[in-house]
Amino acid sequence: MKTLFRLAILLVFMGIAIPAQAQDSLRIAAVVNDEVISLLDVSMRIRMILVSSQLEDTPEIRQRLMPQVLRGLIDEKLRLQEAERLGVTIPQEEIDSQLALLAQQNNMTLPQFEAVLNRNGILLDTVATQIHADLAWTRLVRMRLSPSITVSEDEIDEALARIAKNQGKPEYLVSEVFLSIDSPDQEPQVRAVAERLIAEIRRGADFSAVARQFSQSATAAAGGDIGWVGPGQLSPPLDAAIRAMQPGQVSAPIRDTGGLHILALRDQRRAGMPEEGTISLKQVFLPLPASAPDDAVAEANTVARSVVERAKNCSDMTRVAREVNPNGNVDLANVRISDLPDILRPIAYNLPIGEPSEPLRVETGIGIFMVCERHIPEASLPSRDEIAERIGRERLDLLARGYMRDLRRAAFVDLRV
CATH class of the missing domain: 3.10.50.40 (Chitinase A; domain 3)
Incomplete structure (x- = not known):
């Protein structure tokens, strides 16, 4: 409510009568236990979302966003109330530090950031309140729930085995x-x-x-x-x-x-399979239209099988390519695997070096490929500590969701809009 009170007091001391639209903004949108969320709070948060999401500010969009924005503000209020109840406090210096970091991420100083917010109809307190709620909830969840989370060695072994299997x-x-x-x-x-x-x-x-x-x-x-x-x-x-x-x-x-x-x-x-891996690839390509008659397809397949049988190494592939299709073959040297068509990536990763692939039918013909060089940085599995941390984060998230659900069920929430 600090923002609301500050605005109202400012208007009073300036001797300005509050117009109907401003009075409407001071109306109560919801009561959460014994604390109020005003329409001004809702409007300010919607405006912040519209600006950060690069959405057009229209009455229709505001109307669509309002129910979920109000729900989010109610959750935010419940988190702050629970943090206060359990004595979890966030020093103002920590909030200010996060505001400065946010400004830095937008290539601004904090005064510049506040000026941009003001030009967009957003009070800095709106951003600060959200940061405060996020920090308080994170600290509260870690304090209350983290001690109950354990990750066994067997669970880490299972996760590592699953990752290795999915290589x-x-x-x-x-x-x-x-x-x-x-x-x-x-x-x-x-x-x-x-x-x-x-x-x-x-x-x-x-x-x-x-x-x-x-x-x-x-x-x-x-x-x-x-x-x-x-x-x-x-x-x-x-x-x-x-x-x-x-x-x-x-x-x-x-x-x-x-x-x-x-x-x-x-x-x-x-x-x-790191995408920065590269290969050198030789190919023999036999042009064949998709509508080719059966006898032409059979003839091309016979030639393709002969290529597979005759090509025992990369030098053979070069010689056979010249014999079979002198002008239709292009070698690929030091090509990034990520730049290859999807149909060639399994060959790039898995075909043994110096062995011809099986004939591969594509829309415009039949190709036989051979990997002559492959450079792929060694893939490393995550450490046991990294696995344990990931499992712990997932469990903490589930427990935090349950905690929040319990707070909602126990709360008195009176919606006024």
């Missing part, structure tokens, strides 16, 4: 927005919010900014970044959704334990 398999760079559902009757409302957020993201809203403001997962602080995940690392519904997506896509709402997830697939690679 060479697809791996996905994923971000999330998580919206909790505390009771079945909430699901329609939360799903509607998820659909609205997805619509705004697909209209151009920045996913990481939306995650920071709306996600109720620990990853919110990192803009929803989950990091690289392999097969089976996420829950089955999330794993299935990610495998069906292409980089750059955003999922529909996915129901999972505790709530709804919105996933963004940012990139894809093969686990343990």
Whole structure:
């Protein structure tokens, strides 16, 4: 309420009558236990989200965002109340340090950052309150929940074995927005919010900014970044959704334990296979249209099999290529594996050096390939400490969600809008 009181007192001392619109902003949006969230608080937070997400500020967009913004402010209030109840305090110097860091990340000094906020209709206190709530909740969760988390050696062994087993398999760079559902009757409302957020993201809203403001997962602080995940690392519904997506896509709402997830697939690679690896590749290519008659296909396959039988090393591949198709073969030297077509990457990674591949049918012909050099930095498994830390973070996030759910259930919340 500091921002609200400061604004109201300023108006009184200036002798200015508060117009109807300002009076409306001082109305109560919600009462959380014995504390008030005003419409000004809601409006200010919406404005901050619109600016950080690069969304147009229109009445329609504000109306769509308001329910989830208010829900987030209620959660923020509950976190601060719980931190105060248990004596968790955040020194002002720590909040100021985070504000300065935020300004630095935007290539500004703190006074410059505050001036930009003011020009966009945002009070610095709005940002500071959110930082305060995040810091207090993080400290509270670690203090109360971290001591109960243990990760056994067997669990670390299982995780390492799973990672080793997934070497060479697809791996996905994923971000999330998580919206909790505390009771079945909430699901329609939360799903509607998820659909609205997805619509705004697909209209151009920045996913990481939306995650920071709306996600109720620990990853919110990192803009929803989950990091690289392999097969089976996420829950089955999330794993299935990610495998069906292409980089750059955003999922529909996915129901999972505790709530709804919105996933963004940012990139894809093969686990343990560094993309900076390079190869030198020789090829024999036999042109063959997709509509070629059966006898032409049979003849080309016969020639392709003869290439496989005759090419015993890279020198042989060069000689055979000149004999079979003098003008249609291009050697690839020191090519990044990440730049190769998807159909050639398994060959680049897995084909033994100096051995011809099986004939590979593509749209314009048949190719036989041979890897002559391969340079791939040795892939390293994460350390046991890194595995234990990751498992611990995942468990702490689940416990924190449960803690927050309990706070909501025990709270008195009176919505006025």
